[in-house]
Amino acid sequence: MTKRAFNFNAGPAALPLEVLQQAQEQFVDYHGAGMSIMEMSHRGALYEQVNNEAQSLLRELFNIPNNYKVLLLQGGASTQFASIPMNFLRPGTTGAYVATGSWAEKAYKEAKLFGETAIVASSEADKFNRIPDVSSLVLPENAAYLHVTSNETIEGTQYQSYPDSGNVPLIADMSSDILCRPVDVSKFGMIYAGAQKNLGPSGVTIVILREDLAQDSPKTIPTMLRYDTHAKNDSLYNTPPSFSVYMVSLVLKWLKEKGGVAAMEQYNRDKTNLIYNAIDNSGGFYRGFAQPESRSIMNLTFRLQSEELEKLFAKESEAEGFVGLKGHRSVGGLRASTYNAVPLESCQALVQFMAEFQKRHG
Incomplete structure (x- = not known):
């Protein structure tokens, strides 16, 4: 066997060797179909099974309540930076953000393009070497949501506990720490994560969204950026990143086997x-x-x-x-x-x- 590198890449990142070997075995002929998963119709029964399995494994492992949708999208977490204000930042409301570093700042900058925003806590004065105290945040009265970046990949900081946002939906970018530890999903209105750090290869973005927030996106935004589009179509509105979803499914199985x-x-x-x-x-x-x-x-x-x-x-x-x-x-x-x-x-x-x-x- 070829020698494996000691891979400490920040993303795309290390994948479990067992998962890569399983994908290698199934690469040319997936379950006796005579073709690769990459060659299959996303409308066929075999791929539908992969799509459903990835969602149900994530539900099981992350203990996701029944009143949440699991969406498998494209465009990385960076597209979610814009999708969130497009879907939730209505006129007369404010998007509240906690500034913890490079990724939180990127999310905030995108939101500013769409409406009123406010930074409600920041550790910029300390060069983002800590997570600010969020135990008693004061949110704007008209807050549409509170956005946090669970783990800052670049600065190396991570929330040890999350703020209580009351009736205001708490939204978390968990791209770099999803499934690294148990989380009470019911505290969040939405959790999202690019897959290429803890879930699989790049190409698929996970969105865990409370059903009431997934129901009615504004009719004025593009179809592909509306959460209700994907919620109503079980993430199969358009051709999904099928190979990436399949890899996520294998990684989730591996995680389950690991306890x-x-x-x-x-x-x-x-x-x-x-x-x-x-x-x-x-x-x-x-x-x-x-x-x-x-x-x-x-x-x-x-x-x-x-x-x-x-x-x-x-x-x-x-x-x-x-x-x-x-x-x-x-x-x-x-x-x-x-x-x-x-x-x-x-x-x-x-x-x-x-x-x-x-x-x-x-």
Whole structure:
């Protein structure tokens, strides 16, 4: 077997080896049909089964209540940044946003194109190295929704608990941490996530939407951007990203076999504790970027004494088979993304490399 890289890419990210091997086996001939899933009609019984299975597995694993729709869409989370205000930001209402970093800012900027918006909490003054206190948020009286970014991939921060928005629908971008830990879905009006970090390959976007919010989108917005279009057509209004949906279905089966979301949270904490301990016990050679109480269990950001040293770390780690440890170009530094499919062995290897690098350059 070819040697697998230690893949710490931020997205598209590591997929479980067992899933890739299963997809490889079924690639040319799916269930005896004499063709690949990519060649099939999305109206046929075989694909319909895949579509239904992906939705029901997600319902089961994430404990999604019956009064929520599961939609399988395209266009990534970035399209949802615009779809949300188009569908929910009516004249005379305000879209409320919590500013936690690069992705929250992108969502906010899109909403500003469509109507009134307000930032109700922000950690910008601290360079987004923490999640702001959201325990007693004051929302605009006419708030249409409250939007949060559950996990900031670039800065490496994550909500430890979510705000209580009362009667105002809480909407969360969970692109980079969906299914990394159990969540009470009933607290949210909507959860959305691009698949390419924890759910599968790029190409499909998951939307979990409370039924009352899915019913009547404004008639003035394009058909494809209306939530009721996809809710009424079981995500088959147009040709879906069928191969990506199939891969999501395989990943969800894998997650179920691993013991589900609670077991995955423990596994993720075991992995990230290893790396955070290596950072914290390095005597200041490595410095965590995110404040400890806001640290992410999906994206671990850290710095070294100088940019030269960081570049050297990235270069030497690549030579040792590590991929994706360079921080995002907008903030620099280093970052290890430890999504569900990243094995414990990769994290152990990284900790070993970090210790050796410190010996050589400390």
